[in-house]
Amino acid sequence: MLFTCSLPTLRRTILAGLMFFVVAGLLAPYAQAADKLTIYSGRGERLIKPVLDAFTASTGIQIELLSSGTTELVNRLKAEGDRTSADLLITNDAGSLELARTAGLLRPLNMREVERAIPAQFRAPDNAWVGLSGRFWIVVYNTSLVKPDQVKSLLDLADPKWKDKIAIPNSGSEYLQAGVSVIRATHGDEKTRQFLQGLKANADGQVYQKSSQIVDAVAKGQVALGIVNHYYIYRHLATQPNAPIAALMPDQFEGGMGAIMNVAGIGIVKSTKHLDSAKLLVEFLVAQAGQKLFADLDKEYPLHPDVKADQALVERKSFRAALVPLTKLAELREPTLTLIEQVGLR
Amino acid sequence: MSTIRQQLASPLQLLALATAGLILLPLGYVTAQALSADPAVWSRLWSTRIPELLFNTVSLAASVAVITLFLGVSTAWLVTRTEFPGRRLWEGALVLPLAMPTYVLAYVYSYLLGFGGPVEHLWQLLAGPQARIFSPHSYWGATLVMALDTFPFVYLLSRSALLSMNVSFEEVARASGASRLSTLWRVTLPLMRPSIAAGVALVILYVVSDFGAVSLLRYQTLTYAVFQQMTGRSDNTAASILSLLLVALALIFLITERWFRQRSRFYQTTGRYRAPQRHQYGWLGTIAITSYLGLIVGAAFALPASLLIQWSLSPEAQATLDSRFFGFVWNSGLLAASAATGGVLIGLPLAYLASRRPTLLNVGCLQAAYAGYVLPGPVAALAVLVLFTKLAPVFYGSVLILIVAYVIHFLPAGLQSLEPALQQITPNLEEVSRTLGFGMRATWRRVTLPLVRNGFVVAWVLMFLQTMKELPATLLLRPVGFDTLAIRVWMEASEEYFQLAAPAALLIVLLSLPALALLVSKDWRAA
Numbered sequence: 001m002l003f004t005c006s007l008p009t010l011r012r013t014i015l016a017g018l019m020f021f022v023v024a025g026l027l028a029p030y031a032q033a034a035d036k037l038t039i040y041s042g043r044g045e046r047l048i049k050p051v052l053d054a055f056t057a058s059t060g061i062q063i064e065l066l067s068s069g070t071t072e073l074v075n076r077l078k079a080e081g082d083r084t085s086a087d088l089l090i091t092n093d094a095g096s097l098e099l100a101r102t103a104g105l106l107r108p109l110n111m112r113e114v115e116r117a118i119p120a121q122f123r124a125p126d127n128a129w130v131g132l133s134g135r136f137w138i139v140v141y142n143t144s145l146v147k148p149d150q151v152k153s154l155l156d157l158a159d160p161k162w163k164d165k166i167a168i169p170n171s172g173s174e175y176l177q178a179g180v181s182v183i184r185a186t187h188g189d190e191k192t193r194q195f196l197q198g199l200k201a202n203a204d205g206q207v208y209q210k211s212s213q214i215v216d217a218v219a220k221g222q223v224a225l226g227i228v229n230h231y232y233i234y235r236h237l238a239t240q241p242n243a244p245i246a247a248l249m250p251d252q253f254e255g256g257m258g259a260i261m262n263v264a265g266i267g268i269v270k271s272t273k274h275l276d277s278a279k280l281l282v283e284f285l286v287a288q289a290g291q292k293l294f295a296d297l298d299k300e301y302p303l304h305p306d307v308k309a310d311q312a313l314v315e316r317k318s319f320r321a322a323l324v325p326l327t328k329l330a331e332l333r334e335p336t337l338t339l340i341e342q343v344g345l346r
Numbered sequence: 347m348s349t350i351r352q353q354l355a356s357p358l359q360l361l362a363l364a365t366a367g368l369i370l371l372p373l374g375y376v377t378a379q380a381l382s383a384d385p386a387v388w389s390r391l392w393s394t395r396i397p398e399l400l401f402n403t404v405s406l407a408a409s410v411a412v413i414t415l416f417l418g419v420s421t422a423w424l425v426t427r428t429e430f431p432g433r434r435l436w437e438g439a440l441v442l443p444l445a446m447p448t449y450v451l452a453y454v455y456s457y458l459l460g461f462g463g464p465v466e467h468l469w470q471l472l473a474g475p476q477a478r479i480f481s482p483h484s485y486w487g488a489t490l491v492m493a494l495d496t497f498p499f500v501y502l503l504s505r506s507a508l509l510s511m512n513v514s515f516e517e518v519a520r521a522s523g524a525s526r527l528s529t530l531w532r533v534t535l536p537l538m539r540p541s542i543a544a545g546v547a548l549v550i551l552y553v554v555s556d557f558g559a560v561s562l563l564r565y566q567t568l569t570y571a572v573f574q575q576m577t578g579r580s581d582n583t584a585a586s587i588l589s590l591l592l593v594a595l596a597l598i599f600l601i602t603e604r605w606f607r608q609r610s611r612f613y614q615t616t617g618r619y620r621a622p623q624r625h626q627y628g629w630l631g632t633i634a635i636t637s638y639l640g641l642i643v644g645a646a647f648a649l650p651a652s653l654l655i656q657w658s659l660s661p662e663a664q665a666t667l668d669s670r671f672f673g674f675v676w677n678s679g680l681l682a683a684s685a686a687t688g689g690v691l692i693g694l695p696l697a698y699l700a701s702r703r704p705t706l707l708n709v710g711c712l713q714a715a716y717a718g719y720v721l722p723g724p725v726a727a728l729a730v731l732v733l734f735t736k737l738a739p740v741f742y743g744s745v746l747i748l749i750v751a752y753v754i755h756f757l758p759a760g761l762q763s764l765e766p767a768l769q770q771i772t773p774n775l776e777e778v779s780r781t782l783g784f785g786m787r788a789t790w791r792r793v794t795l796p797l798v799r800n801g802f803v804v805a806w807v808l809m810f811l812q813t814m815k816e817l818p819a820t821l822l823l824r825p826v827g828f829d830t831l832a833i834r835v836w837m838e839a840s841e842e843y844f845q846l847a848a849p850a851a852l853l854i855v856l857l858s859l860p861a862l863a864l865l866v867s868k869d870w871r872a873a
Contacts (some may be wrong), residue, residue: 038826045837066826067837069577079735080743085826099580165706172578196576205484207564222461337579344394346574 010302023278028307034064034181037277040077041090042174046208048090051248051293055284057145061277070174076268087272089134092173094122094263095181095329097129104332106183107158113277117286121325122263122303131326132285133300135229137179138214138259139248145224153257154183155191157225158198167206167214168199171345172210175229179260180340181332185324186257189339190210198283207346212236219243229262234299234312260270262329263303359708366711369754370730373717375771379732380590383583384424386717390698391587395571399588403567403595403723404486406560407550414549418500419535419542424639426508428730429624436639437505443646444498444864445858447815447832449558450851453493453839456562488565492553494646499552500545507541508534513622547603553587554596555722557818562839568592573700573724573818582728587723596720627841651855654736657848671834673769674850678814678830684745685752686809689760691803692753697764712765712782718758723818726755731823755819756812760805767801804864811861815854 041048045067050065066073070091077084077100089106091097100106101124107240108126115127122131139151145165151157157166169176184192206223208214215236221244233247250259266285268278284290291302301309301316309316324332425437443451458467459482470477480486515537519529535542546719560570566806568588575585627635657663700712721729730751734742771794779789819831824833829848838847 028531040826044841064827066824068821071580072577072822074580074745075580079731079739081739083740084743170574170578205481209564212841216842217461222464223741316620333580338390340585341390341394344398 011224030199034278035060035274036064037087037281038064038085038273039066039088039090040068040073041065041084042073042096043067043090043092044212046300046304050297051285051290054293054315055281055290058281058284059277061280069172071172072102072318073288074103074105075249078103078344082271084269086235086269087274087278088266088268089129090264090266091174092133092264093178093260094129094265094326095331095333096174097103097267098124098261098330099333100267100329101126101128105270106269107272107275109279111282113283117288117291117304117317117322118127118232118301119305123265124267124327129265129267129284130286131265131303133264133291133294133298134303135175135231135264135300136249136261136321137175138226138230138233139250140218140226140228140233140245141225141248142218143222143246144223149224149245151250152253153249154179154227155187156250157196157202157227158195159318160198160201162202164202164205165224166199166203167217167223168203169206169214169227170207170209171213171340173211175262176227177336177340178262178329179227181329182260182322182324183257184336184339185332186322189335193339193343196340196345200343200345215245219245230313231299234310238299239310247314250321251322256320258322261321261326263326264300350486358695358699362708362711364694365696366714369717369748369757370714372466372726373721373756375732375736375785376586376589376593376729379583380586383512384497385588387583388587390467391748393586395575396588396591399566399568399571400595401592402485403564403569406492406554406567407564408490410483410492410496410553411550413489414497414500415542415546417493418499418545419448419504419538420708421639421642422501422504422508424635426505427622427624428635429626430635430646432636436643436867437634439643439647440501441498441638441644441862442859443495445496445855445862446650447558447835447837447854447858448495448556448816449562449839450855451495451561451650452482452488452612452645452834453486453844453847453851454653455491456839456842457509457517457653457844458482458649459487462478463764478641483564486569487564488560488563491563492556494642495559496552497642497646500542500547500837502550503541503545504538507538507801508622511622515621529593544603547599547606551596551599551719552597554592557723561818562836563845568595569611569722569724569818572722572728576724576822582732585724585728586732589728590724592725593720596722600719636815643759651852654848654852654855658852660845663848666730667849671849674829674831674834675853677828679830681745681748681752681820681830682810682813685749685756685813686760686806688749688753689757689809690806691763693757693760693764693805697761697768700753701765701768712761714729716758718755721755723755723816724822726751727819727822730754730819735765743825748820748825748828751819751823752809752813752816753857757808759812760809763801763805763808764798767798767805771797799836807861807864811858814857 002263026181028321039052044063048067049065052065055061056063066086068111069339070093073089073091077086077089080086088093089097089100097106106128109129109130111127111243114123114130116128123129124136139154141151171177180192180196183195185321187195206217207216210230211228212235215232216230217223217239218226219236232246233245236243236245249259266282268275268282272278286304288307289309295307295309297315298311301313371550412776421440421454425440457463459479466479469479495520511534514531516529519533520526524532554567556567557569557573559569560571568591572585572588572592575588576582579585613843659793696712696715699708718726730747734747775793776796779793780786785793813831814830819835820830820833821836824830831854833849835847
């Protein structure tokens with residue numbers, strides 16, 4: 001049938017195709033509807049979409065979501081400049097938000113709702129980005145393979161006794177980069193280098209793209225330990241309560257570094273043409289109801305002081321966080337990447 | 347008439363030049379960026395990543411080459427030189443793996459061979475509960491998946507070599523007292539060598555530029571590393587350095603393939619050609635052959651396809667078949683149609699000029715358009731990205747930039763069909779039409795176009811399907827709201843949600859099947 005189409009039809013098809021090709025190409029960056037927000041999100045779609053769907057349900061504002069890597073999206077925002085169709089940027093890492101802010105991509109905010117809901121250490125000085133949920137980069141272990149007293153510090157994972165027994169995320173993941181930055185700021189470059197070299201040797205065949213895969217590998221007993229953001233552990237346990245895994249808060253001993261904390265956050269893109277709707281979304285996410293979604297759906301630590309974390313999680317007050325300020329993650333990033341590359345982490 | 351042609355030629359010439367320039371420019375930019383990079387970045391990469399990446403890439407290519415060589419030649423020999431029930435069926439079935447994108451096969455195998463997966467369970471029944479099999483996320487896993495996916499290239503080339511080979515060479519060898527085995531070894535295989543080499547070079551080119559399988563199997567190759575650099579770093583200097591290496595590597599294999607393909611001609615001393623006699627096997631031989639072929643086709647197509655069907659029917663997968671899913675289908679179709687149309691329109695002047703006025707310049711322009719062969723997906727994306735940021739940042743983040751990347755990447759596949767279609771019509775036919783009183787337009791409409799139409803349709807379909815399956819460039823360049831089926835498969839599969847990835851994967855495989863028929867009849871090199 002394909003070969004018997006008549007000549008005018010073919011010509012029309014080609015012509016129509018050409019016209020579409022041109023029109024679609026030209027219009028796409030400018031196509032924007034009235035109450036529709038475009039969000040570049042570096043968070044897993046499974047984690048953020050339900051929260052955004054709740055916003056759409058309560059306000060009627062539609063959301064167009066582009067899920068991709070955080071760094072990739074910040075690069076994209078930089079390149080697109082004022083022409084970007086994005087109204088907001090959501091990321092899994094405060095360092096990336098701070099980098100976007102210093103690159104002038106985000107819009108400072110003067111919103112009482114934000115200042116009231118989110119403590120100052122979890123947002124930019126000018127509120128160009130606002131932390132939404134807290135996460136800790138901690139150890140997940142298989143309860144039948146490891147005893148919790150075998151690991152005291154993240155740095156213990158470089159011990160050769162864990163050879164082929166640990167799983168780590170790939171070096172492109174922003175929370176690994178942020179984690180290494182915190183270790184550098186606390187322990188210095190040389191000790192960090194030794195740690196990374198040990199980690200590389202121990203986790204050679206077990207470098208994963210996704211944290212959920214790491215938790216899965218630990219649960220199956222494929223590896224004994226993994227380093228992940230805490231909520232992946234609890235999300236796994238929520239669907240499979242009998243999985244032999246548990247969370248371990250490292251570096252809590254006297255004089256220890258404290259658990260590595262990061263926040264996922266949001267910023268309004270400077271060139272947005274939907275400022276009111278964008279502010280509405282920020283307001284929704286920092287308010288108690290929004291914060292509760294992050295706590296309940298994603299098992300993260302809400303940043304709003306009045307919202308409780310999920311019961312299954314380790315009580316927030318019972319452990320210490322590392323003292324490196326979130327905004328410092330940005331300036332620590334470049335030398336951290338150099339170190340990671342020198343060591344040759346994947 | 348010839349004056350009209352000359353008048354026509356010059357704007358066309360300009361167009362062809364512009365097109366060739368447009369295609370080479372991104373490559374040039376990436377090269378320039380890589381070469382102008384800080385030497386410190388080069389030396390850091392040399393001392394850390396490059397040796398490992400080169401070793402991984404080359405050793406994967408080598409092992410896949412050896413396995414596909416064996417699988418491809420042996421299966422081709424069986425279907426051309428032996429007779430057994432169902433032979434014709436197997437002859438077609440052996441091509442089916444080409445309908446499986448590598449990322450689909452990779453994700454099926456990461457389930458099958460995965461830790462605690464079905465194959466391991468079977469093995470533990472035999473070898474005891476502690477027994478382990480090799481991990482799919484390894485060198486061997488990547489080798490297995492890539493070999494199963496690409497051996498049809500070698501099979502198809504070997505098969506056509508065996509079919510067109512004059513049997514008298516072999517008969518002379520047999521008459522001179524050589525045994526069957528020694529005839530095979532000393533006469534048949536050497537005659538097939540150019541075809542086999544071309545097939546293997548093609549396999550290697552495919553392995554070197556694959557992103558889908560290695561990313562899901564977490565096996566570090568240059569192509570995967572380029573993608574990781576682009577997504578994990580704030581500047582893409584390192585990505586362009588790795589890209590340059592990758593292009594150089596791919597170029598070596600492309601040249602090898604072309605060189606061998608040109609040599610794959612057959613020299614016959616007499617004009618007589620006879621088809622070889624097929625060896626008849628008894629029931630035992632038939633069983634052996636059938637189980638050998640069944641194992642290969644089963645592992646490379648039947649088993650993965652039936653798993654996909656089973657997963658697609660699961661309630662979890664059914665729940666994803668909502669309007670959002672059809673949006674992905676629509677996006678895939680839309681992007682693929684635009685890219686295919688753009689490719690045909692851009693390829694046409696190049697192919698036309700090169701076949702009608704094969705000057706050095708015109709042929710050069712056409713060759714430039716084959717640059718896509720050495721631009722693996724992430725590199726094409728990087729190249730287009732760098733180009734647009736420098737020259738036309740207005741289009742950054744629009745559909746246009748993605749379509750340009752597709753066209754550059756897949757134009758070679760289209761040209762493979764456009765070129766011969768234009769070459770096969772001699773200008774005489776048009777001149778006859780003109781002397782019989784048709785005008786230029788009428789001649790074009792009633793003579794030229796009908797003659798080239800099939801070539802066009804094939805080119806369009808090929809580019810459509812390639813684009814629909816494309817993964818890395820789409821991941822890197824897609825505008826907001828343009829997730830495609832391939833993206834969904836990769837996103838779900840990379841978190842090991844096997845059921846959720848299945849419907850999109852199955853749809854891609856099903857849509858690829860009709861094109862496969864086209865490929866096998868016309869030009870299968872482009873798969």
